[in-house]
Amino acid sequence: MSGCKEQCICAVCxxxxxxxxxxxxNSDCHLDAHTEYGDNFAGYQGGPRVxxxxxxxxxxxxxxxxxxxxxxxxxxxxxxxxxxSFHKAAVYQKPTTVFHDExxxxxxxxxxxxxxxANAHPPLKHVNTVDERDFRSTxxxxxxxxxxxxxxxxxxxxxxxxxxxxxxxxxxASDAYRQWELPEKNSKRQAAYxxxxxxxxxxxxxxxxxxxxxxxxxxxxxxxxxxxxTRFEGTSTNHSDFSAPGAQTRAHDYAPxxxxxxxxxxxxxxxxxxxxxxxxxxxxxxxxxxxxQERERHADGHVYLSDHSHPAVSAG
Numbered sequence: 001m002s003g004c005k006e007q008c009i010c011a012v013c014x015x016x017x018x019x020x021x022x023x024x025x026n027s028d029c030h031l032d033a034h035t036e037y038g039d040n041f042a043g044y045q046g047g048p049r050v051x052x053x054x055x056x057x058x059x060x061x062x063x064x065x066x067x068x069x070x071x072x073x074x075x076x077x078x079x080x081x082x083x084x085s086f087h088k089a090a091v092y093q094k095p096t097t098v099f100h101d102e103x104x105x106x107x108x109x110x111x112x113x114x115x116x117x118a119n120a121h122p123p124l125k126h127v128n129t130v131d132e133r134d135f136r137s138t139x140x141x142x143x144x145x146x147x148x149x150x151x152x153x154x155x156x157x158x159x160x161x162x163x164x165x166x167x168x169x170x171x172x173a174s175d176a177y178r179q180w181e182l183p184e185k186n187s188k189r190q191a192a193y194x195x196x197x198x199x200x201x202x203x204x205x206x207x208x209x210x211x212x213x214x215x216x217x218x219x220x221x222x223x224x225x226x227x228x229x230t231r232f233e234g235t236s237t238n239h240s241d242f243s244a245p246g247a248q249t250r251a252h253d254y255a256p257x258x259x260x261x262x263x264x265x266x267x268x269x270x271x272x273x274x275x276x277x278x279x280x281x282x283x284x285x286x287x288x289x290x291x292x293q294e295r296e297r298h299a300d301g302h303v304y305l306s307d308h309s310h311p312a313v314s315a316g
Contacts, residue, residue, distance in 0.1 A: 008302035009295070013287035020295070020303045 010021040116122075252266065294306040 006304055008304055009287050009290050010302065012290070013285055014283070015285040015287075018285065018287040018290070022297075022301045 008021055009018055254267065290305065295303050296306045297303050
């Protein structure tokens, strides 16, 4: 720390979050350890770099115009190209006479017999346009058909013309018709019920053996209210023990309600953890008062107040 009476911000801070001081780390001790790499290192003691002396004309080329001549330009020899020899084409003269004979090229022409290529398609064969096929199957060609003599042609059938005259005779179908004699369908007739004309004066076995049973029938009569004629002047037990109910008190009901009314709702909306929580006051760091004030950093890395008129804040 500095020998001044005032304190830096790192000495005043008690929370450890005001890290503004950057204290330099200077070690005065000597490193006695030696590594193998450091002991065997051979430093190169190279002297200053020596360059050749430039030509006087090259050193002042920016100040004036270069009037000398380089070796490349002095030794250069231009080679003259050889002229190209060519024959001038003759001018075509079109003949004015008409040629009526045969040329030598046409008379000496012989066609070469060139063998076809291996991948070439074979030449198309000649196809006769006249087809002799009848396009009939073998079964149709071998079929002989029925060997029946052909009869004389029949005369065409005339159309039916209805007669306008009335037929008064009998047809062959009507004369030859005979009706079949069929047996009756229900040959056995059902017997008809004939009631007995005589009267039954005796009793049947069921009627003779019947014994009636006696049953006692009870009829329930509903009681009727009979109003007393005397007047009741006393007090009944119901009237003496009667007590009027007072105002109904409602217990705490935490059931959900359809509508929230803050004036009627008796809940405080405080959980058990919040109701048992005890807030604790946090200690205020003295270095907080340094933040809005002007500060300065000294050579030792500590931060002090710039205005020395304010008293230094003690660490408490």
